[in-house]
Structure formats: C-alpha cells, structure tokens
Amino acid sequence: MTQQVIIFDFDGTIADTVDALVTIANRLAIEFGYIQITPEELSLLRNFTSREIIKYLGISFFKIPSLLKKVKGELKYKIKEFKPIPGIYEALIELQNEGYRLGIITSNSQENVTAFLENNELEHLFEFIYSGVTIFGKTTIINNVLRKKQLKTQAVIYVGDETRDIEASKKANIKVIAVAWGFNSPEALAKQNPDFLINHPSELLEVIKQC
Incomplete structure (x- = not known):
C-alpha cells in the first residue's frame, strides 16, 4: 500500500493568523486602494470565495502580487506572536x-x-x-x-x-x-x-x- x-x-x-491578516489588510487598504474590513463585513466575507472577496473590497488584480508580498513582509515581524x-x-x-x-x-x-x-x-x-x-x-x-x-x-x-x-x-x-x-x-x-x-x-x- x-x-x-x-x-x-x-x-x-x-x-x-486570521485576525492578524485582517489587521494587516486593513492597514494596507489606503496604500493599495481598497476598502477596509469592518467586523460586520468580516462575518460576511467568511461566506465569500476568494474571487468574491477581491471584487467586494475593490482590490486591483494588478496589485495583488505586490499586496501579497507586502502582507508576508509584515507577517515576518509578528511571526513569534x-x-x-x-x-x-x-x-x-x-x-x-x-x-x-x-x-x-x-x-x-x-x-x-x-x-x-x-x-x-x-x-x-x-x-x-x-x-x-x-x-x-x-x-x-x-x-x-x-x-x-x-x-x-x-x-x-x-x-x-x-x-x-x-x-x-x-x-x-x-x-x-x-x-x-x-x-x-x-x-x-x-x-x-x-x-x-x-x-x-x-x-x-x-x-x-x-x-
């Protein structure tokens, strides 16, 4: 077998890490031009697919690679927590x-x-x-x-x-x-x-x- x-x-x-990722995403919202996530919206977004979340928040497809890189960089400083x-x-x-x-x-x-x-x-x-x-x-x-x-x-x-x-x-x-x-x-x-x-x-x- x-x-x-x-x-x-x-x-x-x-x-x-979910709460930390939401906090980081909100901190980067202005820089990357999408809306911040309120606690009420987070409950809603948990029912969405990835595509639906990106559309709802207004995240530019062209900015996603840069956004992911920035998020990973910020996580590096919190990883011990x-x-x-x-x-x-x-x-x-x-x-x-x-x-x-x-x-x-x-x-x-x-x-x-x-x-x-x-x-x-x-x-x-x-x-x-x-x-x-x-x-x-x-x-x-x-x-x-x-x-x-x-x-x-x-x-x-x-x-x-x-x-x-x-x-x-x-x-x-x-x-x-x-x-x-x-x-x-x-x-x-x-x-x-x-x-x-x-x-x-x-x-x-x-x-x-x-x-």
Missing part, C-alpha cells in the same frame, strides 16, 4: 505516529512558516514546505509538488480552510479535507463540496483513514 501524504495549508489551518490552532499539534503528532508523511503548501513565505514551526516545536513533523504566490488557488503549486516529490494523486490529501483550497485540490485531482476553524465559514466550505468537512483537529485521523 502506498504511504499517504497529507499536505496542509498554513494560515488558518495550522497557524492562528502566533500560536498553533488549538488541538492541531496533537493531531499532527497522531498522524506522524500513524506513519503518514506531512507537508505544507502555502502562499505565505517559507521563511515565515519555518520560523513559526521552529518557535512552536513543530518543525520535525513536516517533510517539506512549498511556498508560492497565488491569487485564487494553489493548483499549479500542488501539481509542481506532486511532480517533484513523485507523488501519485490517489496517495495525497490536502487540508485547508478556504474555498480556494477545495477548488485547487479538485483541479489537481486530489482529495481535500476542509476545516471549519479557519477563514471561510462551514457553509461556504460545504458549498464547494469537499470530500470531508471537519470542525476540530481531533477529527483529522479518523477522517483520513476513510480516504
């Missing part, structure tokens, strides 16, 4: 003990992710970290990782907290577990028809065994 590889998103899935999602450490240990290979694919920087993992004693759990700038999804990055690591699609499961994670995984023909503790609401995630939708990291192992 082929050993399964579980690939995780980082922000909102492993690291509790971030903590893992409650329960994720135990879930990752459990998966490793069961023999699963673990990796990360993220639009955050590899430097930020590595620093976070080291600060929280998680670095020994992951076989690889791949970072890439994406606007709507991670399909290209996922496919590149599958090719570089010589992974079969049927042996890979992606775990993420956004609708774009589900969309990218489906395009890459890999199974996807959506998690309800990150950015997008459970309702928004369910509409994208992930293979599984879970509410707590303690559910990961049981669900993965069903894949």
Whole structure:
C-alpha cells in the first residue's frame, strides 16, 4: 500500500493568523486602494470565495502580487506572536505516529512558516514546505509538488480552510479535507463540496483513514 501524504495549508489551518491578516489588510487598504474590513463585513466575507472577496473590497488584480508580498513582509515581524490552532499539534503528532508523511503548501513565505514551526516545536513533523504566490488557488503549486516529490494523486490529501483550497485540490485531482476553524465559514466550505468537512483537529485521523 502506498504511504499517504497529507499536505496542509498554513494560515488558518495550522497557524492562528486570521485576525492578524485582517489587521494587516486593513492597514494596507489606503496604500493599495481598497476598502477596509469592518467586523460586520468580516462575518460576511467568511461566506465569500476568494474571487468574491477581491471584487467586494475593490482590490486591483494588478496589485495583488505586490499586496501579497507586502502582507508576508509584515507577517515576518509578528511571526513569534502566533500560536498553533488549538488541538492541531496533537493531531499532527497522531498522524506522524500513524506513519503518514506531512507537508505544507502555502502562499505565505517559507521563511515565515519555518520560523513559526521552529518557535512552536513543530518543525520535525513536516517533510517539506512549498511556498508560492497565488491569487485564487494553489493548483499549479500542488501539481509542481506532486511532480517533484513523485507523488501519485490517489496517495495525497490536502487540508485547508478556504474555498480556494477545495477548488485547487479538485483541479489537481486530489482529495481535500476542509476545516471549519479557519477563514471561510462551514457553509461556504460545504458549498464547494469537499470530500470531508471537519470542525476540530481531533477529527483529522479518523477522517483520513476513510480516504
């Protein structure tokens, strides 16, 4: 039997960074010419896809690469403050003990992710970290990782907290577990028809065994 590889998103899935990302986004709103996010609007945006959020806020497509670069730069100075999602450490240990290979694919920087993992004693759990700038999804990055690591699609499961994670995984023909503790609401995630939708990291192992 082929050993399964579980690939995780980082922000909102492993690291509790959603509130910090909203704060940074609001601070950069004037510079990049889009509207700021009020607490009421945040509740609304959690039900939107990435495309819908960009349209709602009025973010220029041409400015997105520069905006992402700036956000990652600002996160670098706060990375020591971030903590893992409650329960994720135990879930990752459990998966490793069961023999699963673990990796990360993220639009955050590899430097930020590595620093976070080291600060929280998680670095020994992951076989690889791949970072890439994406606007709507991670399909290209996922496919590149599958090719570089010589992974079969049927042996890979992606775990993420956004609708774009589900969309990218489906395009890459890999199974996807959506998690309800990150950015997008459970309702928004369910509409994208992930293979599984879970509410707590303690559910990961049981669900993965069903894949």
